[in-house]
Structures are given as C-alpha cells and as structure tokens.
Amino acid sequence: MDSFEINKIIAAVLMVALLIIGIGKISDLIFYVEEPKTPGYIVEVEQAVVSSGIDATMANEEKIDIAAMMELGDVASGEKVFKKCAACHSINKGGKNNIGPALYNVVGRKIGAISDYKYSKAFSEYGKEWTFEELNGYLIKPAKWIKGTKMSFAGLRKEKDRASVIKYLNQNSDNPLPLP
Numbered sequence: 001m002d003s004f005e006i007n008k009i010i011a012a013v014l015m016v017a018l019l020i021i022g023i024g025k026i027s028d029l030i031f032y033v034e035e036p037k038t039p040g041y042i043v044e045v046e047q048a049v050v051s052s053g054i055d056a057t058m059a060n061e062e063k064i065d066i067a068a069m070m071e072l073g074d075v076a077s078g079e080k081v082f083k084k085c086a087a088c089h090s091i092n093k094g095g096k097n098n099i100g101p102a103l104y105n106v107v108g109r110k111i112g113a114i115s116d117y118k119y120s121k122a123f124s125e126y127g128k129e130w131t132f133e134e135l136n137g138y139l140i141k142p143a144k145w146i147k148g149t150k151m152s153f154a155g156l157r158k159e160k161d162r163a164s165v166i167k168y169l170n171q172n173s174d175n176p177l178p179l180p
Contacts, residue, residue, distance in 0.1 A: 078165045106135075135166050
C-alpha cells in the first residue's frame, strides 16, 4: 500500500466525520423548535421532608407492629441469616471490630457507641439506641434509614429474616432485652 492510498482512506474518514457534523448543524437550522413559554402540563411533586437522618419514605410508613413481627422469627434461622453480616461484623463476646463494628451487646446500646471504631459522621450524630424498632428499620435498607452511613449492605426484605436476626443479636448479649 503506498502513501497515496493511505491519504485517500484518511480523507474519506475525515469527509464522513465532517458530513455527519454538517448534517447535524444544517438540520438544527432547518428544524428549529422554540420551547413553549408555558408547559403543556405541570407535574406536581409532593415535597419530601427528611428529618434526623431518616428517609421520608421510611418516616411516613405506618408503624410496624414489632411484637407481631418478632413472633415470625427464631434464633436458629437468625444465626443462618447472620452469616451475611458475619463477613463484616463479629458477634462473639469480646470480638474485635472488622470492617464493621462488633455486634455483641448491640440491642439496647446507643448507636455509634463503640469507642475504638470509626463510625461515619451520620452514625455518630444519630443519637438513638438500637431498639427492636430501630434495628428493624435499619435492616430493611441501611443506607435509607441512616443517610450517610458507610454500610453498603442491601438490606433484608423479609420480615421473618429481620425478626430472626434481631432475636439472634438480642440473644448474643450479657443481658438480653425482653421481647416485645
């Protein structure tokens, strides 16, 4: 292949590029459409109010009967479901913090209270305790329950799984709280 043929190929590629750009510019001139001064229809959106780190959709949900939900779960299946959590959390007494904080004695403890673990700012400022209701809401979808959390877990959709994990966490404590 000599240099003349290479020049023809490069010229053809450049001509196609210029032709595409040129057609686009010419069509914009020919088919110019002015935006209407008033929209054809108005989309009304409800204003969502977010308070204290809780997502508005979670805050507006009806209250879950935690006592009825807790009846669904059992400690044995909670131990199985907790294996998803065990990749990042320790549940043993005296267990060390991993990617996530140790969860022994978590039920009833203040959120973000372990001194030797670096929590996200949202967790440190949350200021509540890990109650059964709080754990349930958090386990549905952690990133929605406490905005700004470092935890990237997708959550547990099934009520039975959440109740089982909460019972398992409650059992792994020096003083388990009475179930609601």
